[in-house]
Amino acid sequence: MHRPSSAETEVAAELAEVRPDLAARYAAALPGARTAVLTRLWRALAHEPLPWVAGRERGRDGLLLRLSDGRRLSGPPADPYATGGYVTRLRLDEASYGDPAALVTALSVPHGTSFAAELGHSVASSALSRAARDPLPHEWPVHDWEWEQRIVDGHPFHPNCRSRPGFSVAEQLAYGPEHGPVVRLGLVPVRARECLVSGVWPAELRDGERLLVPVHPWQAEHVLKRPRDPFEAGVDAHPLMSLRTLAVPGGPHLKTALSARLTSSVRDISVYSIGMSATLSEFAQTLAARTDGLLHITRTLGAATAHSPDLAAVVRESPAVYAREGERVVPVAALATTALPRSAPWLAAFAGLALTVGLRLLELGVALEAHGQNLLVVLAADGSPVRLVYRDLADIRVSPQRLARHGVPLPELTGRIVTDDEPALRRKLFGSLVAGALAGTAGSGAALREALAAAVPLLPRTADLAALRGEPLPAKALTLMRLSPDAPGDHWAALPNPLLTEVF
Template identity: 30%
Template sequence: MERVEHMPPSDDVAERADAYAAAPLLNCLIREVAQPHPEPGGRRVYRLPGGGRLLRVRGGRRPAEPEVHADGAWHRVDHTELVKLVADELRRHTGLSNDELPAEMIDSRDAVAALLAARARTVPPEDPYLRSEQSLVTGHPYHPAPKARGGGPVAAWLPYAPEAHTRFPLVLLGVREDLVVEEGDTSALDTLGQAPPGYRLLPAHPWQLDLAGRDLAEAFADGRLVRLGRTAFDVWPTAAIRTVHAPGADLFLKFSLDVRITNDVRRLWRHDLLKLRRTDTAAVAAFADLGGPAAWLSDRGYRTAAFAFEELAVVVRDGLRGHVRPGATPLLAAALVEGFDGSPLDGPADAAVWWEAYLRQVVPPVLGAFARHGVVLEAHLQNSLVAVDPDGIPVQALFRDAEGVKLLPEVSRAAGWERLVYCLVVNHLAEVGAALAERRPGLDPWPAARRELARHDLPEITGLLTAPTLPGKTNLLLRWLGADGADARYLPLPNPLVSA
């Protein structure tokens, strides 16, 4: 990939980057803080309660062209001004200051500009699955800084950015045998290269190795760790950035990455690794019992070094070939919302039939795993794949990421259900349904969603279909208040299932 980090963005790229970055930030502000304000005309108007200012935006699910009312007129604000406006409003709203989040917002916008410039000089992968994984230029539609890359220089992360259509070889390390820590089935790692006698093979993500390099210098110097070159093949970064796909080996590998991406520093934390086998085993058992076409991509095991347990950890995840139905093409659910070349949302002759098929594949396994096995899948858009037949009709759902799975009774049933409803209904179905309805005006996705949910015999379903609100995650306030990324907090959102 041609390097573009030293090239100033064109006016077009700068304007597009502003628009891409503003949409999710506005979504957060409108969901979590702003109050609807009646105003005639085609644009939506909101009152910002901290200072009483009025905000006006154009558009529906992706707000655009923000304006603030002052001195009797509306004034357009660019992304930099929008960040200042949001920060000032949050200071007034919470009584607290935060210098870190505004910097992340600016970093996210600048990352988008770098990605747009890079995408103009690269060719998307031919494989529609890989193309879907590498399509998320906007990213999380309700996060204030979805594309922030830790504030580091573009040259450090762009070669590994999925949105830039990159691929790259992994670094191969040898770890002294007596210092290897592993659990589960990690045998696939031993096929990636050849370790010398007395050592075991450990692949490393090049970006993470750069980040952790100074801390590992002593281990390289005393022979606990040796460099063995690189893999003979390239891997493709997926939307998760630190998880890569090796199509030839039919593997996914998930690495530590000491960079904050959305709410979390994406390190493979020790406490998560130590419970990985328990959560994955429960998910595997649940899907084996469910029947039907749905599949779980198992996190088979992990391997690392005792002296750098979190820094060098790698998780081995099932590939696709053993799970995807013959003739079907898997696609990332988040890509359906973002849009990409070849998306089935652009083509269904009957959008209602397509949506009903989508619901039939996605909803039953999530509810079944919860009802019958107490497994709470983190079935949000980025953890869900939907396989479509040659006509683009959904025929299978696949789910991944044991790290995000919760088990009953380790969490209470009420807490598990709230998390399930947020991930499946608010984060996932609402977004895919809205993206489809945007392309097919007149389609209301909620009656079909209500019918599908009502088919399932869970005591919580009646409440889901009749409660006035659903839980919406407050990513803007979480980041402003400096909460732990796993510490989800919710606010009530109007429940469209009731009116449906």
Template identity: 55%
Template sequence: MCRTVAERTLVAELDTVRPASTTAYVTALPDARAAVLTRLWRGLVHEPLPWITARTTDREGVTLRLADGRSLRGPLSDPWATAATVTGLDLDGALFDHPAELLAALAVPRGGAFATELDHSVASLALSRTAPRPPVPSASRPWEWEQGTTDGHPYHPGCRSRPGFSAAEQLAYAPEHRPVVSLRLAVVEGAQVSGAWPRELRDGRSVLIPVHPWQARHVLSGLPMGPGPAAHPLLSLRTLDTGGDMHVKTALSTRLTSTVRDISAYGVTHAVATSDFVERLVRRLDGRLHIARTWAAAGAGSADLAAILRRPPHVHADAAAGEKVVPVAALPALLGPCEPGERLDRSVEFARLALGVCLDLLDLGVALEAHGQNLLAVIDARGRARRLVYRDLADIRISPARLARHGVPAPPVSGRLLNDDPAALRDKVLGSLVTGALGPLAGDAPTLGAILEAATRDLAPTPDLHALRTQPLPAKALTLMRLDPKGGNDLWTRLPNPLTYG
């Protein structure tokens, strides 16, 4: 039964464009509500929200005391769990099983806008779960490894919020539905270009900038455009595989999860120099990490019209030897058929590789945002992680001071990419790798603790490793960020470290 505005709107559209999926969609709604409600409850229990004045935990659950005197009660919340376990929360005697309805009832500052996002998240998540199971990915179709994940961010309550996307547009553009997307090409004179923009994307002195069709219709509708290449959407939706040796990151001026996915002029200017620098630096890591190289970027002076071209991650796999490149977000599904002991062993192998690479690179002076979308694993024919690939360097941080300690000159970049604050650098790495990759791979705190204990046992001792093993772990305060009146800033919480409790 559809209860909210987003649910009713989406089902009405689905009745028109794909009526055969309507029953599956309505059937998926209760579990989608529970999945988003579980993520929201995690944020309410573990983030520093100013209108929660006290938290009390007993054997049966957690009670939150609100600033207005009311109380909200729910089950115990494992901050590292990924299963949907919350089916209802009690707000002063009233039971809520829909996250959007709960947010509206809480009546907190900016809660109305966030409730709308949660409504979209539930509705879109239910639609994502109607997608048919993907085929076994083929070496000739490497994008298929990106298209089997339906649920989005494992901890974000806005995991599937896609405002502005109709049911037809989600079916046409979202990777889990495995569409072929026809990009558009905007003709731009006097474009800002970095790197070697390819000849096939030029028209005389003009630059042809690939544009996502959603962007072309909703944001750049008055701009003349021609047809572009057919492409397959990847895990990030706005980044697409055009076949051959090119991935295209497009601007998409809508808020997916937390962020408006445009491409700033700063990003265009710094993309190639950053990629070249990091690619040279990772040669010190003995082949454990490859960079999906950014080789060109172009923009038209607006964050709404820009594109970045990258080499595909799969070029770093030996297909003849049975290797494949898999986004870390897809690893839980890949390891699903394993026996529990084998699954743990493989998770430890991956964690040891990922932590070793990211902490070694951090010691050198580069903090990767190594979550499940940016970080990929090269998996051998036996299903074991052998090397890593990293893509999308837009949100890394570079420490000139740490680089200097290793005799490495700072790259020719400026602005927000540069940061020497040890805490900020550590938060960037641990807050993405543990929360965005290892936590979801583990699925709960005890398993994560076992993985971290085994994976860190023999790593080189550094202050960053010591912090990982002994301190509460940083994680983005995803609910707080969506309720922050300033918006757009990274805000942090500290989660219980499974190595130091229970």
């Protein structure tokens, strides 16, 4: 019999206060939410370089993990590219676990207590998202934000796919994109001379000598401690899948600071990224021009910060501006909510388009972080993929040596974004695009293998393509990162290359 986690119980109690009509649906959604999170956790346990996993033994019936303390953890075969919830229970020695938080607690690994709490939040929030969401309509969305609101379960591979600690049930319902709210952003006035501004700050967000900085209401209440006064002359907008970025109807997208931990990261906006935004945006247009019209990169219209990651905003054009008559611009993460990926020819065509663009830019010297949130696909009227749109340049990587080799002028960039490390460049692209966007769209190792096998032979032969074809596939070790607070930054796993093996 399942004993509810503290997070499940807390959400149920809050739900009884603010939305009692959802209580029964929430309770019914909990088992599926546990399975979804447990499946993501099993992928991590099976494939990430966790220091307390001493060995792995794969057999026809499943996978056995030998832990460093002598215990054994077993479960079904672990497809690292599967997105469906298929792991209902795992066995630790003689005990069986269907709750990911309870399993991590029983593992008693370093930093496991806080991670288990986050898994409990992920399960509870996932159940809340599923409970509050009606079945998807047959018609495709009209507005760009409606595509993003179709994504109910969050990150396809992260066990913390819906972890939102610090958000009450009322706040999740009010701000979570899957709940379809309209969010009133505050406008905090700051003297222009006290701000760092990159690009051109819009006139409609100015008041004389002051800038009006859009602020998320959660940030205003919990971080800035000014929950009411900035909202009388605010902006109504629709939250996108990142939660902190919102679409203004008929206008731009506003990226706001949100100093809360969502999945892996605290969502503030660094002063560094604000300072680089205009340079990167201009540079990105020169890159897009070299893709023969296959890629658009959204422009940053303006960015500003009061020299604080807690009070900053970016104004970015909507990807929808790149749709021609009859076309739709769809975030890759939302493709799984359509029937398109279930067609092998469509999936192969999409993989070919995405790899052509990604590898061409990598050869030039730029590695995109092309996961399902940053990468969008332009669909023709018949649903075929014709072009790509990329947004949010904050985490790309730029290689001065590669740019110089191709005669591309190097912009004035500094910091972590600049590197000539070839493994780092390839990890950035392959980990986000192949192990992320393409795998999440395919939904299984078998479907991903079929799409890559059809697309890869048609691509130009480069050293990067050879690495993609012949080496393990890099992916961020998301669970290891959450269990390594003393070693910040990205950690990586080497996944079985679907072009080399059928055994997962």
